[in-house]
Amino acid sequence: MEREGRRFQVAGRVTVIALMVALTLVFSAGVAGAEEKVWSDVCGVEVSVNVSDLAWDEVGQRLFVATDKGVQRYDPALGTWSSVGLEGFSISSLILEGDSLWAWAYSRGLCRYSLDDGTWDDLGMGPSRCWELASDGSGIYVAASDEGLWRFDTLAGAWSKVGEDEIPGYVVTCLAWDGSGLYVGTDFHGCLYYRPGEGTWTGLGGELDNPYYGIDSLLLHDGYLYVGSSLGLWVYDTQKKEWSRTTLYSSDINEMVCGGPCLYVATWYDGVIRFDPATGEAQNTWGGAINTYFTSLAWDGTRLYAGTQGKCVWRYVPQEGSWIRLGWAIKSARARGMAWDGASLYAGEYDGGIWAGDPQSRTWRDISLEEGPRGASVMLWGAGCLYVASGKELWSYAPGDRSWKMLGKVGDQESILSLAFSGSEVYAGTDGGCIWRYDRGTGEWENVFSHWFPIMVCALAWDGSGLCAGYNYLGSVMADWGGGVLRYDPRANIAYDLIAPSINDEISSLAWDGANLYVGREKTGLWKYAPTRGELQNVSGNAGLSLSVRSLFWSGSALFMGTESKGVWSYDPVSGNFTDTGGWISGYSVYSLAGDSSNLFAWANGHGIWRYGPKAAPAIDSVFPGQGTQLDLWLSLTVQGRGFETGAQVRLCKGSVVINALLVNVTSETRLTAVFSLFGAEPGVYDLVLVNPDGKEARLAQCFEVNGICGAGAGTALLPLGIALGLLSGGAMWRRRWKRRG
Structure with a gap:
């Protein structure tokens, strides 16, 4: 008995241990299977809103753009943008010469970009500033404002100041090379001509040689020098040495370019003007309606590109007489509508186009250029089509053949604020208190509801058999009133109040989960209405949360809420629990959500579009600068990519040689700076390696070169x-x- 009792005890212990091991394995498997979800940036390259110069590449048929965030490139054939380099530097001027793009970066100096291999070379600083660049074939001239005129000899690699004795103290603003000499525009000293072979200077005289006037741009065309100034447009006959004034005498001219037989003139206050040299006639292209300063121009043979201060790049087609914005500025734009079709994400700016993006590659294409609306206030996806509201118009877009169709318009005094899809019909709510319906089968467009009191129908949700409409009273009429919800029954063609208006608490959004209606309010957060019981409760308030809800999205199992200044939260209807999704967008205001059962996208107002999903391995896209020397004690590298986390380690690797970064500052999920000391480092080409705190690694092969000291031979180390x-x-x-x- 005693022996059997011991056997039972031993067997019992073994059973308990086996059970504990099994439970441990099950728990471990469950934890391993539950992937951690994080927010990642899907915007990719963003075009800076501030553009200082443009350069058109005739061979590659692409546009290079100088911005306050580096050099960027636009491919008209694909409608895509990409970063060329010099991220984080403000670029003042660009010039294309052969297989090189020359750029001036403030605090960095003159840089050369190879169009063949895509690498940058730093050429140092002669002057500390630059207004314009010009090439004579063997050197680059720099108009350096009050530092005069400088030249970089591309063969000798040396800087020299030009005309130090002849033009002392002159403010040099613009340049034009005619094949044998250089025209130099100045402030307060008119225009001069410099002959490098003779080293002589000649003043061109004229009325602009005056201490009250400044010259901002020069252009050589058909033997004439066109001069843009604070006194309008002037012409200098280079053969007769005579000046004449054009009809453009009241515009402050900033830039000029040849476009076919005409000149296009960018002004500070009057937009872009087309000037015909043969007739002297000037015609406004109405670029002034864009309401911004034009800083630069470029011509691709048939179309005009214009850089602006504050509103990216625009394109003008003379045959159509229309301006179109090209810049992808979602990160700094005010959040508008989004829609997801399962593969592509659509995002619309109010006046900046409608974009289709691939979240994986983070590439975007402006589909509004395909004869569609120029902006969007709200959009949705349904039955294989994208529906877009643009002002008073409702449009559809078919991705298969990239075709747009205008479906209808609301009243003349209305604009569409909200959309909903029933499966066969599209409903639109307006700021005029109306609900319109588009029947996809018949193509009919009709007004199905008009409120007798001035309201705005700001949110719609289809509940399976009827339309729920969230509305707000106009503040000027009912200042203390907020918003309520009504329901429209299409079979009975009647509408009735579902949720009575609240006091001073506006409705922002609606969502339907199959049984319950969720209402987002700006002051009291999330409300839940159960139609079968007629029960309304403030679920976020009951949970002790103070949230201002701006957008809602039902994923099929959870409700996601975009909030004011608190990122995105999720709500589980089964448990009643709220969870802060956290991440990089925590603290941002999220006014638009889109997705499906496995994808969630959030447009953070002024901070771009983000995707919520399983944590992916990090990736490195670019490193700048791409080289250093053995004497660099403190070199800062800017690294662009995605999946960067605070606490990441960065190092340079070449075989067994490893150089660890001294400091790493992760400024966002897509950008970091790493400081290295290369003093005494072994010369050669290195990989850049990043390791996140969770051990996930990214590597960009052969992206950085440590240069040996010239002339040191084998003793460089x-x-x-x-x-x-x-x-x-x-x-x-x-x-x-x-x-x-x-």
Whole structure:
């Protein structure tokens, strides 16, 4: 009995241990299967809203853009943008010469970009500033404002100041090379001509040679020098040496370009003007309606590109007489509508186009250029089509053949604020208190509801058999009233109040989960209405949360809420629990959500579009600068990519040689800076490696080169050590001498 009791005890212990092991394995498998979800940026390259210069590449048929965030490139054939480099630097001027793009970066100097291999070279700083660049074939001239005129010799690699004795103190603003000499525009000293072969300067005289006027742009065309100034447009006959004034005498001219037989002139206050040299006639292209300053122009053979201050890049087609915005500025734009079709994400700016994006590659294409609406206030996806509201118009877009169709218009005094899809019909709510319906089968467009009191129908949700409409009273009429919800029954063709208006608490959004209606309010957060019981409750308030809800999305199992200044929260109807999704967008205001059962996208107002999903491995897209020297004690690299996390480690690797970053600052999920000391490092080409705190790694192969010291030969690795010892010994001698003197 005693032996059997021991056997039972042993067997019991084994059973308990086996059960514990099994439970541990099940729990571990469950934890491993529950993937952590994070927010990741899907915007990709964003075009800066501030553009200072443009350069058209005739061979590659692409546009290079100088911005306050580096150099960017636009491919008209694909409608896509990409970053070329110099991220984080403000670029003032660009010029294309052969296989090189020359750029001036503030605080960095003159840089050369190879169109063949896509690499940048730093050429240092002669002057500290640049207004314009010009090439003479073997050197680059720099109009350096009050620092005069400088030249970089591309063969010798050396800087020199030009005309230091002849034009002392002149403010040089613009340049034009005619094949043998350089025309130089100045502030307060008119226009001059410089002959490099003779080293002579000649003033061109004229009325612009005046201490009250400034010259901003020069253009050579058919033997004439066109001069844009604060006194309008002037013409200098280079053969007769005579000046004449054009009819453009009241515009402050900033830039000019040849476009076919005409000139296009960018002004500060009057938009872009087309000037015909043959007739002297000037015609406004109405670019002034864009309401911004035009800074730069480029011509691709048939179309005009214009850079602006504050509103990206625009394109003008002379045959159509229309301006179209090209810049992808979602990160800084006010959030509008989004829609998801399962593969592509659509995002609309109010006046900046409608974009289709691939969240995986983070590439975007402006589909509004395909004869569609120029902007969007709200959009939705249904039955294989994208529906877009643009002002008073409702449009549909078919991705298969990239075709647009205008479906109808609401009243003349109305604009569409909200859309909903019933499966066969599209409903539109307006700021005029109306609900319109588009029947996809018959193509009919009709007004099915008009409220007798001035309201705005700001949110719609289809509940399976009827339309729920959230509305707000106009503040000027009912200042203390907020919003309520009505329901429209299409079979009975009647509408009735579902949720009575609240006091001073507006409705922002609606969502339907199959049984319950969710209402987002700006002051009291999330409300839940159960139609079968007629029960309305403030679920976020009951949970002790203070949320201002701006957008809602039902995923099939959970409700997601975009909030004011608190990112995105989720609500589980079964448990009643609220969860802050956190991440990079925590603290942002989210006014638009879209997705499906496995994808969620959030447009954070002024901070771009983000995707919520399983944590992916990090990736590195670019590193700048791409080279350094053995004497760099403190070199900061800017790294662009995605999936970067705070606490990441960065290093340069070449075989067994590893150089760890001294400092790493992760500024966003897509950008970081890493500081390295390359003093004494082995010359060669290195990989850049990033390791996140969870161990996931990214590598960009052969992206950075450590250059040896010129002329050091095989002793390059020892030379820095010799320099260091020399400095130490020199310092010791100085200390000894100082002590003797003391």
